[in-house]
Amino acid sequence: MNYWLMKSEPDCFSIDDLAGRPNKTEAWDGVRNYQARNFMRDGMKVGDGVFFYHSNCEIPGIVGVATIASTAYPDPTQFIQDHEHYDPTAKPEEPRWLLVDVKYQRKLKRTISLAELKAQEAALPGFQLLMKGNRLSIIPVRKEHWDYILTLE
DNA sequence: GCCAACGTTGGC
DNA sequence: GCCAACGTTGGC
Numbered sequence: 397m398n399y400w401l402m403k404s405e406p407d408c409f410s411i412d413d414l415a416g417r418p419n420k421t422e423a424w425d426g427v428r429n430y431q432a433r434n435f436m437r438d439g440m441k442v443g444d445g446v447f448f449y450h451s452n453c454e455i456p457g458i459v460g461v462a463t464i465a466s467t468a469y470p471d472p473t474q475f476i477q478d479h480e481h482y483d484p485t486a487k488p489e490e491p492r493w494l495l496v497d498v499k500y501q502r503k504l505k506r507t508i509s510l511a512e513l514k515a516q517e518a519a520l521p522g523f524q525l526l527m528k529g530n531r532l533s534i535i536p537v538r539k540e541h542w543d544y545i546l547t548l549e
Numbered sequence: 550g551c552c553a554a555c556g557t558t559g560g561c
Numbered sequence: 562g563c564c565a566a567c568g569t570t571g572g573c
Contacts (some may be wrong), residue, residue: 403571429556452571510572529554531570 398439399537401447401458401525402498411448411460411503420500421465425473426481428493432534436468436496445542446498449525450507451533457509458545466497504549512548519544 402424404410414422427433446462470491473481486492510525517526524535537545 405571431556456572531555533570 397444398441399445399447399539399542400435400440400464401449401535401537402462403449403451403533403535405452406450406459407453410450411500414448414460414462414498414500415503417500421497423471423495424498425471425495427471427495427533428481428483429533432532433468433494435534435536436494439536440464440468440496442466445537447537447542447545455507455509457507457512458504459507460503461501462498463501464496465499468494468496471495506549508545508548513545516544516548 409422414420424436427436442464444464446464447458448460448462450456450459470488471481471493473479474483474486474491474493475488476482481493483492513520513523514526517523520526520541522538523541524530524532
């Protein structure tokens with residue numbers, strides 16, 4: 397079992413949006429970064445843990461826990477013309493972009509903010525979220541980091 | 550709104 | 562294959 401952190405802008409899709417979806421599950425479309433895609437394709441298994449992270453907002457941080465609900469499969473939005481995530485170079489017979497289904501588990505009792513995580517940096521050596529210049533929307537989380545972060549709740 | 554960091558594109 | 566230009570991310 398692996399652990400991940402997945403970013404979403406709450407103005408676009410928040411933890412409450414996920415909780416309100418049918419079956420509390422959403423197809424995580426729109427990932428257009430090869431590293432993030434490869435994490436989904438090569439690393440994710442059903443049942444993996446996910447920290448749901450709110451980015452680009454007033455208090456960026458981890459707001460909830462979710463699970464991976466499917467293995468990776470082609471992201472249909474890459475083929476939809478006029479769609480925000482349309483990719484004219486992707487062919488149905490050779491999909492370029494993948495997604496996974498993500499299922500809501502619970503909200504944290506409180507947001508564990510990026511500022512707080514930075515303050516805990518000494519206890520989280522190598523945590524990619526805290527690395528300079530990190531922009532990846534999907535980040536692997538080591539089990540010891542996962543466990544430690546949950547003790548902060 | 551600013552800007553640093555980073556990925557991608559495309560000319561050469 | 563290099564690298565400048567450009568676009569995007571995301572914290573602040």
